[in-house]
Amino acid sequence: MAAPEQLFCWEGDFGLPSVTTDCLTVLAYAQFSGAPLKVHRIRNPWRSPSGSLPALRTNQNETLSRPSDIIIHLRKQKYNADYDLSAKEGADSLAFISLLEEKLLPALIYWSWVDGKNFVDVTRRWFSEHLPFPLSLVLPGRMQSRESERLRLLRGEEHMEAEENLEKELLRDAAECMNLLSQRLGQSQFFFGDSPSSLDAFVFGHLAPVLKIKLPNAKLQQHLQTLDNLCGFCSNILQLYFPRSSAGTSPAHTQSHAHTGHAYTQPRPQTPQQ
Secondary structure, three states: OOOOOEEEEEOOEOOEOOOOHHHHHHHHHHHHHOOOOEEEEEOOHHHOOOOOOOEEEOOOOOEEOOHHHHHHHHHHOOOOOOOOOOHHHHHHHHHHHHHHHHHHHHHHHHHHHHOHHHHHHHHHHHHHHHOOOOHHHHHHHHHHHHHHHHHHHHHOHHHOOOHHHHHHHHHHHHHHHHHHHHHHHOOOOEOOEOOOOHHHHHHHHHHHHHHHOOOOOOHHHHHHOOOHHHHHHHHHHHHHHOHHHHHOOOOOOOOOOOOOOEOOOOOOOOOOOO
8 A cells, every 4th residue: 555645734723724725725625535645734844845835745756836736636546526526516616716816815915914914913923933943034024025926916016006905906806705605605514515625625725714813904804704604614624624723632633743744534534536
């Protein structure tokens, strides 16, 4: 039997299994699909095989870093959370994931990395406290520069000049995205029936930090809190699939020291699909 492939992610906090959208998306998809990964939750991205997080080291000794690439790889290994989706549901899933990346992701970047008080009081403080010295002195600033440039690329140079107008536009787009997601979810547990899919993983990855991380400028969180079904959706996934993070203990997981990674078993394993 082949050794499990290895996934490197930022360690968790705030009641979350990891602190970044990309890491949360990949962790959720791995849980939903039953992929038997060995997960290393770490606080030093230089210990990742790619120098960034998340990173999947495959059994072919490849390293994948983008969530979409990691999910495609897991599907090829027959861990496919979208196996039961119809063609229309598959198309809807792609459309909503694009909507997340166009409308909600820029707002997440802004409120975590560009908004001055949020960055100083929460984002920079967290990474400075959790990164090893001397990375703690230099990496948060580099990460902020990279994320600011990422926002510039997503929004376009012409939208980056007046910060007050930018914030209003980003909040409007994010609220529109969350409202559409809330309407699509309705009273269902997951977006396409009784089992979670890749769309559920992406929505969880984007919304769980908004729900759980308290920021001084909390406009995104305040809007999310008006959408009870989306808040319940995130809380339900945390309780079902990440009970150690949300409740503190879990007999379904075995863990070594958080800084060295841990072996990880799925609370609800699923049979790999062809």
